[in-house]
Amino acid sequence: MKAGTAVKERDTEQEAQQYKVFPILFAMLLSGFIGLFGETALNVALTPLMGLLQVGPTTIQWLTTGYLLVLGVLVPVSGLLLQWFTTRQLFTASLIFSIAGTLVAAMAPSFEILLVARVLQAVGTALLLPLMFNTILVIFPIEKRGAAMGLIGLVIMFAPASGPSIAGLILANFSWHWIFWISLPFFLISLVSGLMFLPNISKLTKPKIDVLSIILSTLGFGGIVYGFSSAGGHGESGGGWSSPVVIATLVVGAVSLLLFSIRQLRMKEAMMDLRAFRYPMFTIGLILIFIAMMMLLSSMLILPMYMQQGMAVSALTAGLVLLPGSLLNGFLSPVMGRLFDKFGPKWLVIIGLVIVAAALYMYTGINPGTSLGMIITLHIVMMIGISMIMMPAQTNGLNQLPPEYYPHGTAIMNTLQQVSGAIGTAVAVSILAAGQSSYLKGVTNPDSPEQKLAGFTSGVQNAFMFAMVLCLLGLAISFFVKRVKVGKHATKHVGH
Incomplete structure (x- = not known):
């Protein structure tokens, strides 16, 4: 038996060396980039779309909520899909959904058709993201994974x-349909590249499909994402925490998740194997990513909102202010990957959290007189810090898992990223609204524009204070990060 295992391992290593790594990465990263670009590109167009499609703010919000909801429901099932379908089948299906959704959106004459297109796009992205992580884990040896994960980080961040900056430029010169027409050729190039070079790399175990697990996962993650998205919706479209729909969906979501977790731990072949949490670095990495995504996405919502409403700059200007930091973050991700391969995760993560905490502390003093130069500088500093947290925490966590846990680990990580985005933005918007109303209650003339602006500023400062507290919590946790040792034996004993 041992001799057979050794031969199998040697064959696997030889196969790993024969992968055409560059074209595989190109196909995956290009389609991932365009898919995730589409996730936020439409945000800038929501206000003009309300007039063009003749719908209200509550309805238009579904273009974002619907997209997040599909991701929240489908990504948890991805671990199962990775074990049932070949790499090529999943990649092709993902690209077909993305291309169909983009084509329908580019020609959409009405809101309903555009919403269907967004759902198709979200299915494509939900299939692609876990597949991308799983492929990297299989085709790269553990000592080179940092640099490869860094490239994924470039795309994901x-x-x-x-999205908002490029979409702002498109909207300044063309109709909103062009956001989708421009994306289409990139998806087609990815599909051709994938069909030419992508081999089947995952091992198909075809575990038993448990329908109850899928139902509980859908109700659980769907309920949480929908509940938080509705509670923290923009402006009038926010359902608020007291809304019966928000309370009901959050309760259904929480109860379903609890039942889902109990069922997964009792099953012999779990749909999403939560035993991955027995690996301590995976769990710590997950918590740090959850915190980093909440800080990132809440500030990405609050900053443009404040610049447009509090400082009276255009949507395009607000998008461009955030572009240098976002660009730098993307380009630094592979650099952090190489630093991770060389030095390990601990000090990268700790220094990153200190940098982010300092930037958020400065943001708590933001006011209408703050210069755009100052906001750009602080955003650049914050994004440098985020790049030092995300990739090292992610790679170190996944490195500790044995190969049979890769589909489950990537499914858990991608699911929690979607959930953290919904929670982070909802809580930030709620803190902003609460801070605004408590300020206005204490002034004699709450209807005056000056006091309204001061109240809005106070709410925004409170939202950044919340992000800073989150960051300090992450900093305390980061001292427990340890580098996962390279070698098969290193992961075997943990959690058994």
Whole structure:
């Protein structure tokens, strides 16, 4: 038996060396970039779209909420899909959904058709993200994974961040349909590249499909994402925490998640194997990513909102102010990957959290007189810090998992990233609103524009204070980070 295992391992290593790594990465990263770009590109267009499609703010918000909801529901099932379908099948299906959604959106005459297109796009992105992580884990040896994960980091951080800026430029010169027409050829190039060079790299175990697990996962993650998205919706579209729909979906979501977790731990072949949490670095990495995503996405919502409403700058200017930091973050991600391969995660993560905490502390003093130069500088500093946290925490965590846990680990990590985005933005908007109303209660003339602006400023400062507290919590946790030792034996004993 041992001799057979050794031969198998040697064959696997030889296969790993034969992968055409560059074209595989190109196909995955290009389609991932365009998919994630589409996630945020439409945000800038929501206000003009309300007039063009003749719908209200509550309805238009579904273009974002619907997209997040599909990701929240489908990404948890991805661990199962990775074990049932080949790499090529999943990649092709993902690109077909993305291309179909983009084409329908580019020609959409009405809100309903555009919403269907967004759902198709989200299915494509939900299939692609876990597949991308899983492929990297299989085709790269552990000592080179940092640099490869850094490239994924470039895509995951830079694509959504560049969406509003690029879309702002498109909207200044063309109709909103061009956001999708411009994306289409890139998806087609990715599909051709994938069909030419992508081999089947995952091992198919075809575990039993447990329908109850899928239902509980859908209700659980769907309920949480929808509940938080509705509670923290923009302006009038926010359902608020007291809304019966928000309370009901959050309760259903929480109860379903609890039942889902209990069921997964009791099953012999779990849909999403939560035993991955027995590996301490995976769990710590997950918590740090959760915190980093909450800080990032809440500030990406609050900053443009304040610049447009509090400082009276255009949507395009607000997008461009955030572009240098987002660009730098994307380009630094592979650099951090190489530093991680060389020095390990601990000090990168600790220094990153200190840098982010300092930037957020400065943001707590933001006011209408703050210069755009200052906001750009602080955003650049913050994004440098985020790049030092995300990739090292992610790679170190996944490195500790044995190969049979890769599909489950990537599914858990991608799911929590979607959930953290919904929670982070909802809580930030709620803190902003609460701070605004408590300020206005204490003034004699709450209806005057000066006091309204001061109240809004106070709410925004409170939202940044919340992000800073989160960051300090992450800093305390980061001292427990340890580098995962390279070598098969290193992961075997943990958690058994």
